[in-house]
Amino acid sequence: MAQVSLEGIRKVYPNGFQAVETTSFTIQDGEFVVLVGPSGCGKSTLLRMIAGLEDITEGTLKIGDRVVNDVDPADRDIAMVFQNYALYPHMTVRKNIGYGLKNRGTSTSEIDAKVQDAAKMLNLTEYLDRKPAQLSGGQRQRVAMGRAVVRDPSLFLFDEPLSNLDAKLRNQMRIEIKALQRRLGTTAVYVTHDQVEAMTMADRIIVLNAGRIEQIGTPSEIYHNPASTFVASFMGAPPMNLIDAQVEQGQVKINGYEGLMPASASNTGPVTLGIRPEDVVLDEQGAVPFRVDILEELGAHRLLHGDLGGQSFTVLIGKDHAAEIGETRVRLKPDALRLFDVESGKVL
Amino acid sequence: MKRAGFENIWLPVALLLPQLMIIAIFFYWPAGWALQSSFFLQDPFGFGSTFVGAENYTSLLGNDQYKRVAGFTIIYSVLVTFFSLAIALLLAVKADKVIRGAKTYRTLLMWVYAIAPPVAGFLGILFFDQSTGPMTKFFQMFGWDFKLGVDYNATATAMIIVAVWKQIPVNFIFFLSGLQSIPRSVREAAMIDNRSATGRFWEVTFPLLAPTAFFLLIINITYALFDTFGIIDALMKGEPGNNPMTLVYKVYLDGFRGNDLGGSSAQSVVLMVLVLILTVFQFRLVERRIHYT
Numbered sequence: 001m002a003q004v005s006l007e008g009i010r011k012v013y014p015n016g017f018q019a020v021e022t023t024s025f026t027i028q029d030g031e032f033v034v035l036v037g038p039s040g041c042g043k044s045t046l047l048r049m050i051a052g053l054e055d056i057t058e059g060t061l062k063i064g065d066r067v068v069n070d071v072d073p074a075d076r077d078i079a080m081v082f083q084n085y086a087l088y089p090h091m092t093v094r095k096n097i098g099y100g101l102k103n104r105g106t107s108t109s110e111i112d113a114k115v116q117d118a119a120k121m122l123n124l125t126e127y128l129d130r131k132p133a134q135l136s137g138g139q140r141q142r143v144a145m146g147r148a149v150v151r152d153p154s155l156f157l158f159d160e161p162l163s164n165l166d167a168k169l170r171n172q173m174r175i176e177i178k179a180l181q182r183r184l185g186t187t188a189v190y191v192t193h194d195q196v197e198a199m200t201m202a203d204r205i206i207v208l209n210a211g212r213i214e215q216i217g218t219p220s221e222i223y224h225n226p227a228s229t230f231v232a233s234f235m236g237a238p239p240m241n242l243i244d245a246q247v248e249q250g251q252v253k254i255n256g257y258e259g260l261m262p263a264s265a266s267n268t269g270p271v272t273l274g275i276r277p278e279d280v281v282l283d284e285q286g287a288v289p290f291r292v293d294i295l296e297e298l299g300a301h302r303l304l305h306g307d308l309g310g311q312s313f314t315v316l317i318g319k320d321h322a323a324e325i326g327e328t329r330v331r332l333k334p335d336a337l338r339l340f341d342v343e344s345g346k347v348l
Numbered sequence: 349m350k351r352a353g354f355e356n357i358w359l360p361v362a363l364l365l366p367q368l369m370i371i372a373i374f375f376y377w378p379a380g381w382a383l384q385s386s387f388f389l390q391d392p393f394g395f396g397s398t399f400v401g402a403e404n405y406t407s408l409l410g411n412d413q414y415k416r417v418a419g420f421t422i423i424y425s426v427l428v429t430f431f432s433l434a435i436a437l438l439l440a441v442k443a444d445k446v447i448r449g450a451k452t453y454r455t456l457l458m459w460v461y462a463i464a465p466p467v468a469g470f471l472g473i474l475f476f477d478q479s480t481g482p483m484t485k486f487f488q489m490f491g492w493d494f495k496l497g498v499d500y501n502a503t504a505t506a507m508i509i510v511a512v513w514k515q516i517p518v519n520f521i522f523f524l525s526g527l528q529s530i531p532r533s534v535r536e537a538a539m540i541d542n543r544s545a546t547g548r549f550w551e552v553t554f555p556l557l558a559p560t561a562f563f564l565l566i567i568n569i570t571y572a573l574f575d576t577f578g579i580i581d582a583l584m585k586g587e588p589g590n591n592p593m594t595l596v597y598k599v600y601l602d603g604f605r606g607n608d609l610g611g612s613s614a615q616s617v618v619l620m621v622l623v624l625i626l627t628v629f630q631f632r633l634v635e636r637r638i639h640y641t
Contacts, residue, residue: 053539072539072543073540074540074542080536082533086531086537087534088537089556090555090556099542103541
């Protein structure tokens with residue numbers, strides 16, 4: 001068990017590309033932290049620096065109380081699960097799981113016992129003597145997990161471990177990994193580009209964009225109070241509606257429609273207004289007209305895509321609410337409105 | 349699984365025919381001739397031949413020179429195969445780690461591949477020349493009076509060095525591409541599982557490289573046995589006298605210099621059988637331990 005702290009960590013590749021800007025954060029003991037962001041945002045680089053597979057250009061990395069900048073990956077007391085599982089194809093499942101223990105001088109009988117335990121926990125007992133090529137994707141994923149848990153490390157690192165699985169298996173493994181981490185109480189850093197994984201698994205989410213941290217927070221904070229338009233549009237499916245608006249005389253206006261919410265006078269001028277699709281209510285007496293162009297039926301809800309004051313806009317309604325294509329009016333829940341700076345995208 | 353089949357027999361036959369003809373004309377036909385003539389004693393001037401039964405074979409068994417050549421061939425093949433594989437593997441592992449200028453290194457290491465064996469032999473003569481050769485001077489520094497083409501051991505050493513040098517690039521290319529086809533994440537997983545780089549190499553990298561290594565082992569043994577003919581011929585300078593030679597070279601020497609076609613044919617049949625046994629042995633015993641992904 002360990003706390004992980006990054007102090008002023010920065011990564012510049014030999015070709016001059018800065019993959020991660022100067023970054024500091026601390027992961028608490030036993031916490032499940034998800035690094036999320038689009039491809040190329042530096043999330044994998046960050047994880048690989050923690051693993052020791054990538055040099056740290058600048059800054060201090062601590063696992064527990066130990067500075068590990070120059071510590072060999074094998075000596076960092078970590079275990080990593082890779083996207084393509086990275087199993088040793090020439091070894092049986094048993095040897096794959098036990099390989100790390102063997103190299104740490106564990107006795108054969110102890111390795112056997114630990115491998116058995118791990119296999120039992122992951123429902124792999126009957127596959128111990130198979131080679132990875134004879135296993136399905138989900139089973140390989142479990143072997144990779146087994147290889148990680150068997151060593152009882154102080155830190156788990158996950159590099160998009162579920163992205164090679166099909167949707168159904170992914171949902172199942174998501175729950176299994178989370179439950180396993182809870183049970184073992186091991187600190188975990190999990191990298192993904194899938195915001196659903198981030199929302200469902202994380203104790204805390206770190207949203208990255210272009211090598212920079214956009215926001216750190218619990219899933220609920222990230223979802224309800226995004227720090228920037230980037231976070232607002234990246235997290236949540238469908239994403240938050242972001243439309244141009246004005247603040248005049250302490251009031252937010254969209255194309256002249258008034259009375260949405262009061263705003264402090266200091267923000268006078270153009271702003272970006274954000275609202276989650278589920279915080280919009282269809283209401284004939286609503287303040288703003290909305291034209292429904294496309295209706296998406298999702299079973300539990302419906303998505304209405306259309307036009308609000310000349311800008312594209314999405315509304316999510318429950319399955320019990322009637323809706324049809326054409327002109328209607330909407331009401332925006334005032335306490336769900338978020339205002340962002342037009343230039344920087346930061347929340348106001 | 350569904351098996352696909354041809355409707356009539358002639359299309360597959362026609363498709364296979366060119367390959368079969370090449371094998372028939374360049375292998376089975378000469379092999380058959382060799383087998384046949386190994387039972388005859390040919391007149392040196394081509395006026396006729398006498399059936400002598402197995403005499404060509406039995407006389408090989410009692411021939412000390414043949415045994416000496418066979419002995420040298422074994423030592424030579426083992427050394428050439430071992431060193432050309434080992435050095436190429438070492439270079440490939442090092443080149444695989446290079447990030448900057450990797451292409452330049454690779455190209456430089458591959459150049460030698462383009463050199464024909466006889467040319468390699470002549471380059472060897474320059475290097476090992478008795479009065480001007482740098483390698484000769486190098487050996488003299490250690491007190492070895494190196495005399496190419498005169499001293500048996502000197503010539504043998506030169507043959508092995510040139511043959512190894514010539515074969516390294518081929519092995520290097522295969523090893524390097526083999527190394528690069530090992531998924532990066534598998535090696536990284538090994539870095540987390542095993543602190544020792546040597547341990548990682550022998551327990552993870554090398555087993556995954558084994559299919560390549562096995563293929564190269566067969567190619568290299570064949571190379572040492574047969575394809576080094578040009579190198580041997582050049583280094584010997586046409587004076588077989590006290591110089592070492594391989595079985596293939598002796599087949600040529602007895603058949604075309606000594607005009608003993610029968611004896612030479614018997615030797616080539618023996619060589620053919622030996623290589624056949626060796627190959628079967630390799631596939632049965634070595635290949636079984638290899639994991640193909």
